[in-house]
Amino acid sequence: MAQPFPVGFRYLPGYLNREQHQSLIETVKRVVITAPFFRGKMPRTGTPLSTLGSNFGPLGWVAAKSGYRYCETHPGTDKPWPAMPPELLELWEDVAEWSDDPQACLINWYREGAKLGLHVDADEDAKDAPVVSISLGDQALYRLGGLNRKDPTRSFKLSSGDVVVLGGASRRCFHGIDRIYSGTSTLVPKGGRINLTMRVVR
Numbered sequence: 755m756a757q758p759f760p761v762g763f764r765y766l767p768g769y770l771n772r773e774q775h776q777s778l779i780e781t782v783k784r785v786v787i788t789a790p791f792f793r794g795k796m797p798r799t800g801t802p803l804s805t806l807g808s809n810f811g812p813l814g815w816v817a818a819k820s821g822y823r824y825c826e827t828h829p830g831t832d833k834p835w836p837a838m839p840p841e842l843l844e845l846w847e848d849v850a851e852w853s854d855d856p857q858a859c860l861i862n863w864y865r866e867g868a869k870l871g872l873h874v875d876a877d878e879d880a881k882d883a884p885v886v887s888i889s890l891g892d893q894a895l896y897r898l899g900g901l902n903r904k905d906p907t908r909s910f911k912l913s914s915g916d917v918v919v920l921g922g923a924s925r926r927c928f929h930g931i932d933r934i935y936s937g938t939s940t941l942v943p944k945g946g947r948i949n950l951t952m953r954v955v956r
């Protein structure tokens with residue numbers, strides 16, 4: 755039997771309709787012209803991540819050999835990140851159940867073969883604020899565990915337009931992306947999956 759979802763975790767399949775998630779992909783396309791996708795690196799080893807990243811909002815999450823950090827500018831262009839799109843702020847207000855707005859929205863682009871190991875989102879000082887994430891494009895296999903790395907996990911598929919909230923007691927649960935089902939959507943130009951992850955940082 756599948757593990758039950760931890761308290762505070764919400765999985766909202768099909769939260770965005772096709773028009774809404776198509777329009778978000780258009781927004782990402784526009785934004786990455788000025789804040790191009792870049793490949794982050796694992797701290798210490800410098801191993802390149804299998805995802806490409808960019809950000810919206812006053813702060814952006816960057817993975818570098820020197821460590822994970824939030825910064826105000828794009829590491830390639832040294833320009834501030836593009837503003838958080840109003841439709842993302844509206845979605846946050848509708849689902850986050852939190853009074854502060856998110857300061858960062860990480861844009862992850864998973865092309866064929868990309869994955870994200872089991873981890874906790876732990877680089878934020880606002881440790882209780884929820885994390886809200888939106889799936890766009892190809893389907894992905896999401897793995898959700900508990901508060902300890904060795905806790906049992908459950909896996910389920912995320913599709914374009916699905917929203918996931920790591921809130922309340924689930925905020926520090928381990929999670930990751932085991933695989934992308936390449937070619938299950940044609941929405942993302944050049945293919946793949948885009949995930950938008952909104953966080954309150956400070």
Ligand SMILES: O=C(O)CCC(=O)C(=O)O
Nearest residue numbers: 860862875887931949951
């Ligand atoms: O791609 C996803 O659905 C999850 C992304 C994530 O957990 C992260 O960027 O920290």
Ligand SMILES: [Mn+2]
Nearest residue numbers: 873874875929
């Ligand atoms: Mn995460």
